[in-house]
Amino acid sequence: MSNWRHKPDSEKELRRLIAPIQAIVKWVKTRRGFVIGVGILKGGTGKSTTVLYLALYFSLVLGLDVVVVDTDDNSQSIARWYAMHKRMGDKIPFKLVVHPSTGPDAISLKKRLRPLREKHDVVIVDLGGGDKETFIDLCAQARLLLMPSAPSGWETDRIQATLQTAASAAILNQEGLSVYNFFTRCDFTSTLAEEEREAMAEDLSDEDEDFVPPPFLDPYFDISKAPHHGRSWNVMPKRGDLEEWGLLVRHAMKGIIEEEDEVA
Numbered sequence: 665m666s667n668w669r670h671k672p673d674s675e676k677e678l679r680r681l682i683a684p685i686q687a688i689v690k691w692v693k694t695r696r697g698f699v700i701g702v703g704i705l706k707g708g709t710g711k712s713t714t715v716l717y718l719a720l721y722f723s724l725v726l727g728l729d730v731v732v733v734d735t736d737d738n739s740q741s742i743a744r745w746y747a748m749h750k751r752m753g754d755k756i757p758f759k760l761v762v763h764p765s766t767g768p769d770a771i772s773l774k775k776r777l778r779p780l781r782e783k784h785d786v787v788i789v790d791l792g793g794g795d796k797e798t799f800i801d802l803c804a805q806a807r808l809l810l811m812p813s814a815p816s817g818w819e820t821d822r823i824q825a826t827l828q829t830a831a832s833a834a835i836l837n838q839e840g841l842s843v844y845n846f847f848t849r850c851d852f853t854s855t856l857a858e859e860e861r862e863a864m865a866e867d868l869s870d871e872d873e874d875f876v877p878p879p880f881l882d883p884y885f886d887i888s889k890a891p892h893h894g895r896s897w898n899v900m901p902k903r904g905d906l907e908e909w910g911l912l913v914r915h916a917m918k919g920i921i922e923e924e925d926e927v928a
């Protein structure tokens with residue numbers, strides 16, 4: 665079986681693509697309240713799974729103080745995962761806060777995030793599939809926005825609309841927002857991811873003046889569909905399971921850290 669994962673040619677080339685762990689920890693510790701949003705205006709693309717693995721990576725591997733904010737009024741899957749694993753007696757290395765956008769406890773996302781940013785190193789926000797208002801609020805607050813999806817038109821269908829919404833909402837962002845797409849649930853046995861990246865780069869309507877070229881991370885950092893991802897609802901992922909997520913994070917943060925160093 666051929667392996668279509670685009671590997672860097674050498675260790676040196678790989679190091680060129682990822683930030684060193686110490687640089688990430690230092691950057692996060694000095695600024696604190698690093699807000700990462702995971703969102704697409706579509707359900708079932710792998711957002712909550714991404715949130716879980718990123719939260720585990722930042723807390724367990726990087727030793728940072730992490731809080732996850734579940735904004736998904738419909739499924740609240742990460743909140744239910746958290747409650748279930750607490751009941752099971754699992755040690756969960758990050759905190760969880762629920763953000764209802766309706767009802768008596770509803771406050772704006774900005775208000776919800778303010779104290780969390782002061783208290784924690786990393787704040788990871790899980791966006792529900794359809795809540796455009798919360799998505800817009802998050803684009804004004806986050807420093808990094810990740811859009812995971814499987815490599816199929818059925819999954820990426822709403823990404824162009826999401827990118828356009830993010831681009832207009834990011835104007836309100838005072839720190840600057842870095843937005844990245846990546847593919848998850850890849851089996852690396854076909855050219856599907858490559859084909860889908862090419863299809864998404866084209867303005868199929870050919871007349872959309874707001875078309876945003878999807879800002880894909882390097883294909884090497886796409887995430888596999890290794891079985892532990894599906895199993896993670898019941899079984900806490902192991903440290904080794906976090907490795908590919910670590911590379912993805914280090915790659916996404918390389919650009920952010922360098923960008924800010926240049927400005928400084």
Ligand SMILES: Nc1ncnc2c1ncn2[C@@H]1O[C@H](COP(=O)(O)OP(=O)(O)OP(=O)(O)O)[C@@H](O)[C@H]1O
Binds near residue numbers: 708709711888
């Ligand atoms: N890398 C992966 N490998 C295998 N299965 C995955 C992977 N990522 C996600 N899944 C599976 O895909 C399904 C959808 O994932 P997830 O619940 O994370 O999506 P979501 O975008 O949060 O959905 P919703 O919009 O309903 O909140 C789940 O069954 C999950 O186990």
Ligand SMILES: [Mg+2]
Binds near residue numbers: 711713739741742792
């Ligand atoms: Mg979800």
